Amino acid sequence: MTAHTPTSQSVENTEKRVFFGTDLYNKITETLYEEAMLLDELRLEEWAEFLATDLIYKAPLRLSVQRAEQYKSIVHSMNHFDEDYSSLMGRIARLTQTQSAWAEDPPSRTRHFVSNILVWETDKPNEFAVKSNGLLTRNRFEEDRMQVISYVRNDILREVDDKLKLAKREIVFDMAVLGTQNLSIFL
Amino acid sequence: MLESTPKSQKPQTKALPDGTTIDDLIDLDMREVQLRVMADKDIYDLEMEKIFSKTWILLGHESEIPNEADFMIRDMGTDQVIVTRGKGDEVNVLLNVCPHRGMRVCTAEAGNKRTHKCIYHGWAFKTNGDFIGSPVAKEEMHGNLRPKSELGLKKAKVELYGGLIFANFDTDGQTFEDYLGDMKWYYDMLFCRTDRGLEALGPPQRFIIDANWKTASEQAAADGYHTITLHQWLGDFAGFNEGDIEASMMGVEVTSKTGHAMRCQPVANKFKMLAAGFADGSLSIEEKLELLPPPGVTKEMLSQLKTHLDDDQLALLVDQPPQVGGMFPNILVAFIYAPQPDGTILGLTSLHTYTPRGPDKLEFTNWIFAEKDAPEELKNKIRKVTTGLLGTSGMIEQDDSDTWPHMTRNAKGPMGREFTLKYQAINSLPRPKDWAGPAEAYDGFTKDDTQWNWWLRWYELMTAE
Incomplete structure (x- = not known):
């Protein structure tokens, strides 16, 4: 059993790496930046266009366990988000089409910071594994402090007709007990 | 509506430091509660003592700790406890406070351990909280003023109901049936x-x-x-x-x-x-x-x-x-x-x-x-x-x-x-x-x-x- 916190990719896998500075790397990076902008600007319908219709979108739980048992640190049997394309569309519609989605009305002011982007080719020629660090700052009402949530994202991006779409996302939080009142926002 | 004793017949209840009594906070006739109860530190402290140390608290489900020696950390009010599985259906709820110097005995949130050893001075406990011993036995580092039976982790009463784990530190208090x-x-x-x-x-x-x-x-x-x-x-x-x-x-x-x-x-x-x-x-x-x-x-x-x-x-x-x-x-x-x-x-x-x-x-x-x-x-x-x-x-x-x-x-x-x-x-x-x-x-x-x-x-x- 590995004592590492498992991730979907290994840095040793350089053979399939899409390195920093290449056209593809730049395109993927810009796509993630654009995604962050759409989310921060509450342009959820436009964000929806970035989502593939077979999307799986999950945020597993974390457990604070001993180093020797780090493989148990990410709990896949229970999630903070357990979504697919149609359920995410439901969430977006609730927020944008109803007048009573109070958790985001008034909306949170968020800033999605995306960094440490690493890209790998996969077995499918038009799909890429993308790992990125995320830092979300969130502020609501007249709160005098920011909520800060950090996480790593393991994504699969798929290129279709020259456009990249999100086909899979796993959001792995760094907090075992999440320091926010809800996840009525997206990551 | 359930009957409540009219205020006039009630003895004045424990006062908060500012002199307020519990009866000042709740109007039994008008069915009103002062909003103050939703943020007040003194009321909160009294609740931890009068409610969370006295009544049954839900900690989880036995299916979370299916194997012998499985454990998980949970909270009873502001006290942290270790919930352990012993043999068979035995589930123990132990205060996660080392009787030696007050260190947290179990630092991981979940796992499997037959012996819970405090990382500070090494005092060790069984899954039922009993004290096993302390390092350097010949030096009697746990002294001889107290017998080993008094040096275990504090145990709560435990009830399993439909597999749900309830615990209560008030060992002489309300039975689970009454709860x-x-x-x-x-x-x-x-x-x-x-x-x-x-x-x-x-x-x-x-x-x-x-x-x-x-x-x-x-x-x-x-x-x-x-x-x-x-x-x-x-x-x-x-x-x-x-x-x-x-x-x-x-x-x-x-x-x-x-x-x-x-x-x-x-x-x-x-x-x-x-x-x-x-x-x-x-x-x-x-x-x-x-x-x-x-x-x-x-x-x-x-x-x-x-x-x-x-x-x-x-x-x-x-x-x-x-x-x-x-x-x-x-x-x-x-x-x-x-x-x-x-x-x-x-x-x-x-x-x-x-x-x-x-x-x-x-x-x-x-x-x-x-x-x-x-x-x-x-x-x-x-x-x-x-x-x-x-x-x-x-x-x-x-x-x-x-x-x-x-x-x-x-x-x-x-x-x-x-x-x-x-x-x-x-x-x-x-x-x-x-x-x-x-x-x-x-x-x-x-x-x-x-x-x-x-x-x-x-x-x-x-x-x-």
């Missing part, structure tokens, strides 16, 4: 109805809300009314109750002096397509069970219901099951029918605890359950749909968790804290005819009585000697 009281008849329908019972589908979601534990807990004591406004989208958008949320406020609310409460909502009100057969008596219990099995129960399990429940329980479970409510002091019970896009109705089972983390902070802990015997595919569906509606990202509860911090904040202003929470929507209807269940039963539209009974239990414990 459940006559509400047990209703909870048995939910937790003790199949041969193999429920299982937690994984560890609980845990997240923090900047709100007093009571803002969430008094709502769990069966506040149906808020659904119409705060969860308006359920009707407008999600098609719950076929768009008519107000109609689903009708039913029978059951409650007792325990402070527990459940809302029993007629299935015929919720799903109009079923209404005819359910309401007019043309369908047998068996036919109704086939049409709409209770949340999480498959058709294959239906025969088990009959061996675990009496006829009255079965009839109620079929026509008007207890669906949303709570258990005192800080538990929410949710057995929800969720209409699915494909026209089917999925039953969801979830429990929350709202653990105090300070006068203006609570931990929301959310377990999702399914019957152990449910097929894996159904469990996955239940897990997914429940996660979508309840808990951290739950589309229903994200609106609740954004409400409670405002109440807590309002409880801090010099004007706001003197304001009162009002529970004056009083049910005036007679007990429903032929109601077979025990406890108080309030008929008709959801009112404030169950929540007021929750506050009466709070009052009783806060003023107890």
Whole structure:
């Protein structure tokens, strides 16, 4: 059993790496930046266009366990988000089409910071594994402090007709007990 | 309405440092509670002593620690405990405080350990909390002033109920039977109805809300009314109750002096397509069970219901099951029918605890359950749909968790804290005819009585000697 916190990719896998500075790397990076902008600007319908219709979108739980048992640190049997394309569309519609989605009305002011982007080719020629660090700052009402949530994202991006779409996302939080009142926002 | 002793006959109860008594905070005649209780540090400290050290606290489910020596860390009020599995059905709840110097004995949140050894000086304990010994035995580092039997981890009383783990540090206090009281008849329908019972589908979601534990807990004591406004989208958008949320406020609310409460909502009100057969008596219990099995129960399990429940329980479970409510002091019970896009109705089972983390902070802990015997595919569906509606990202509860911090904040202003929470929507209807269940039963539209009974239990414990 590995004592590492498992991730979907290994840095040793350089053979399939899409390195920093290449056209593809730049395109993927810009796509993630654009995604962050759409989310921060509450342009959820436009964000929806970035989502593939077979999307799986999950945020597993974390457990604070001993180093020797780090493989148990990410709990896949229970999630903070357990979504697919149609359920995410439901969430977006609730927020944008109803007048009573109070958790985001008034909306949170968020800033999605995306960094440490690493890209790998996969077995499918038009799909890429993308790992990125995320830092979300969130502020609501007249709160005098920011909520800060950090996480790593393991994504699969798929290129279709020259456009990249999100086909899979796993959001792995760094907090075992999440320091926010809800996840009525997206990551 | 439950009877409460008139104020004039009550001795003046323990005063807060500023001279306020508990009787000053709650007006038993007017059914009002000062908003101050939702943020006050002194009241909070008294609650930790008078409530969370005295009553039974839900810590989780035995299916979370299935193997011998499995353990998990949980909270009883502000005291942290280790929940361990011994041999067989033995479950221990131990204060996570080393008797030596007060260090946290167990630093991981979960795992499997036959010996819990404190990382500070190495004192070691069995899974039942007994002291094994300390390093450098020949030097007698634990001294000889106290026998080893006095150097173990502090143990709480433990009860397993439908696999749920409840614990209480008040070893001479209320029995678990008294804790459940006559509400047990209703909870048995939910937790003790199949041969193999429920299982937690994984560890609980845990997240923090900047709100007093009571803002969430008094709502769990069966506040149906808020659904119409705060969860308006359920009707407008999600098609719950076929768009008519107000109609689903009708039913029978059951409650007792325990402070527990459940809302029993007629299935015929919720799903109009079923209404005819359910309401007019043309369908047998068996036919109704086939049409709409209770949340999480498959058709294959239906025969088990009959061996675990009496006829009255079965009839109620079929026509008007207890669906949303709570258990005192800080538990929410949710057995929800969720209409699915494909026209089917999925039953969801979830429990929350709202653990105090300070006068203006609570931990929301959310377990999702399914019957152990449910097929894996159904469990996955239940897990997914429940996660979508309840808990951290739950589309229903994200609106609740954004409400409670405002109440807590309002409880801090010099004007706001003197304001009162009002529970004056009083049910005036007679007990429903032929109601077979025990406890108080309030008929008709959801009112404030169950929540007021929750506050009466709070009052009783806060003023107890």
